[in-house]
Amino acid sequence: MTGDHDRSLLLVEDDAKLAALLDRLFTGEGYTVDMARDGQSGLHHALTQRYAVMVIDRGLPAIEGVDLVRRLRARGVATPILVLTARGTTEDRVEGLDAGAEDYVVKPFEIDELLARLRALLRRHTDTSTRLDLGERYLDVAARRVLGGTAGPIELSGRENELLQLFAAHPSQVFTRDELRRLVFQDADSPGAVDTYVYYLRRKLGRDVIRTVHGLGYRMGSA
Amino acid sequence: MTGDHDRSLLLVEDDAKLAALLDRLFTGEGYTVDMARDGQSGLHHALTQRYAVMVIDRGLPAIEGVDLVRRLRARGVATPILVLTARGTTEDRVEGLDAGAEDYVVKPFEIDELLARLRALLRRHTDTSTRLDLGERYLDVAARRVLGGTAGPIELSGRENELLQLFAAHPSQVFTRDELRRLVFQDADSPGAVDTYVYYLRRKLGRDVIRTVHGLGYRMGSA
DNA sequence: GGGCGCTCTGAGGTTCCTCTGAGATTCGCG
DNA sequence: CGCGAATCTCAGAGGAACCTCAGAGCGCCC
Numbered sequence: 001m002t003g004d005h006d007r008s009l010l011l012v013e014d015d016a017k018l019a020a021l022l023d024r025l026f027t028g029e030g031y032t033v034d035m036a037r038d039g040q041s042g043l044h045h046a047l048t049q050r051y052a053v054m055v056i057d058r059g060l061p062a063i064e065g066v067d068l069v070r071r072l073r074a075r076g077v078a079t080p081i082l083v084l085t086a087r088g089t090t091e092d093r094v095e096g097l098d099a100g101a102e103d104y105v106v107k108p109f110e111i112d113e114l115l116a117r118l119r120a121l122l123r124r125h126t127d128t129s130t131r132l133d134l135g136e137r138y139l140d141v142a143a144r145r146v147l148g149g150t151a152g153p154i155e156l157s158g159r160e161n162e163l164l165q166l167f168a169a170h171p172s173q174v175f176t177r178d179e180l181r182r183l184v185f186q187d188a189d190s191p192g193a194v195d196t197y198v199y200y201l202r203r204k205l206g207r208d209v210i211r212t213v214h215g216l217g218y219r220m221g222s223a
Numbered sequence: 224m225t226g227d228h229d230r231s232l233l234l235v236e237d238d239a240k241l242a243a244l245l246d247r248l249f250t251g252e253g254y255t256v257d258m259a260r261d262g263q264s265g266l267h268h269a270l271t272q273r274y275a276v277m278v279i280d281r282g283l284p285a286i287e288g289v290d291l292v293r294r295l296r297a298r299g300v301a302t303p304i305l306v307l308t309a310r311g312t313t314e315d316r317v318e319g320l321d322a323g324a325e326d327y328v329v330k331p332f333e334i335d336e337l338l339a340r341l342r343a344l345l346r347r348h349t350d351t352s353t354r355l356d357l358g359e360r361y362l363d364v365a366a367r368r369v370l371g372g373t374a375g376p377i378e379l380s381g382r383e384n385e386l387l388q389l390f391a392a393h394p395s396q397v398f399t400r401d402e403l404r405r406l407v408f409q410d411a412d413s414p415g416a417v418d419t420y421v422y423y424l425r426r427k428l429g430r431d432v433i434r435t436v437h438g439l440g441y442r443m444g445s446a
Numbered sequence: 447g448g449g450c451g452c453t454c455t456g457a458g459g460t461t462c463c464t465c466t467g468a469g470a471t472t473c474g475c476g
Numbered sequence: 477c478g479c480g481a482a483t484c485t486c487a488g489a490g491g492a493a494c495c496t497c498a499g500a501g502c503g504c505c506c
Contacts, residue, residue: 437472
């Protein structure tokens with residue numbers, strides 16, 4: 001049972017030597033380290049465990065690092081992410097940050113700087129879990145269903161799950177349709193889909209799960 | 224009349240040429256830029272205005288950049304800060320981040336990267352940086368609602384939100400109907416709209432939120 | 447191959463917001 | 477007190493934004 005600690009850290013790194021070095025380094029700083037050797041495995045860990053912070057290498061087999069970041073953000077995972085990259089060109093940096101990474105460090109890096117950046121990331125972050133609060137009920141992200149109310153469990157489809165996850169992870173934030181389309185619906189032009197899925201969620205969970213902010217977008221019903 | 228915008232930015236930079244360049248750059252990206260030429264002035268701006276983000280140079284007269292960051296954090300200013308530094312050594316970077324800066328960029332920097340880092344900073348902080356004081360309660364501008372009183376949250380429409388935002392950002396100022404019409408209502412000739420929306424706000428928030436200054440206009444209820 | 451569930455489209459009905467305008471009320475001043 | 481001007485109150489028109497839902501397209505599993 002790892003990954004539910006205040007200083008839990010997910011390291012996604014394919015290079016065995018570097019992975020071992022970083023593991024020792026982070027452990028020595030008091031982090032509880034989980035390790036994944038490729039993007040697929042990293043994705044699985046990140047979606048099923050709770051971490052305080054993630055450190056992800058750009059050059060990964062299976063799923064590329066930046067792509068992994070993008071996928072995690074699309075599923076509402078708000079955990080701060082630091083990307084390790086060998087490439088130091090500006091386009092690479094821009095791409096990583098715009099994908100949703102909080103920070104990046106160029107290899108070869110200095111140990112002190114890496115640790116300082118980790119501290120900076122951790123200093124201001126609230127974590128997410130696989131169970132997200134919905135007020136009366138909660139969303140079990142991994143099982144894709146809503147539990148805990150007076151009625152029985154409510155099964156969600158993949159899209160419904162992703163959308164609700166995003167809202168539940170940021171309860172006070174208003175999302176525009178554009179943002180939701182980018183984050184949840186990969187297809188850039190699916191104008192009505194957002195509305196439809198809000199409708200689906202409301203039909204299943206009650207009209208108040210998601211509130212409309214007229215002219216702006218939607219936000220979570222509770223809080 | 225600056226500093227109350229969603230994309231308002233405070234730039235603290237002593238080098239005149241660099242300051243002018245950055246000003247143009249940020250303005251071109253849609254930021255509303257306030258400028259300060261030294262740390263003392265920067266501190267004053269940062270404490271009296273509200274900004275979405277601050278960009279601070281390390282090498283400043285009067286108060287050094289990192290010191291400025293530390294002082295702001297000590298006073299509870301949570302605005303995200305990006306530090307520009309000529310020194311690229313690890314110790315410098317560590318010091319800046321540990322002082323409470325969210326990020327730093329080493330000069331000479333690439334424009335695209337600087338802008339990408341700004342976007343990344345703003346994205347992270349959009350959910351906490353938009354609150355205006357109303358006395359007992361406060362206005363969450365982004366979510367368009369009033370929170371914090373004894374009663375539950377009060378939802379506002381777009382116009383109501385803009386109008387109240389203007390008043391709350393300038394609590395002691397008296398606005399004429401003409402000014403309000405120009406600032407809040409696009410249509411140049413909508414004479415009664417101002418009165419109507421003042422009425423709406425009063426109905427939702429109590430008669431005292433906005434005071435009438437007979438023959439002149441309106442001003443905020445508190446202070 | 448056929449059935450089933452999921453995703454997204456598009457059209458029609460509904461709600462909400464904005465602003466107008468007219469009557470009621472209050473204010474300032476002689 | 478009395479009068480004109482300023483302000484308040486509120487019903488409602490018009491239009492934009494939104495909701496609802498049937499159904500087509502797609503992929504998956506048996």
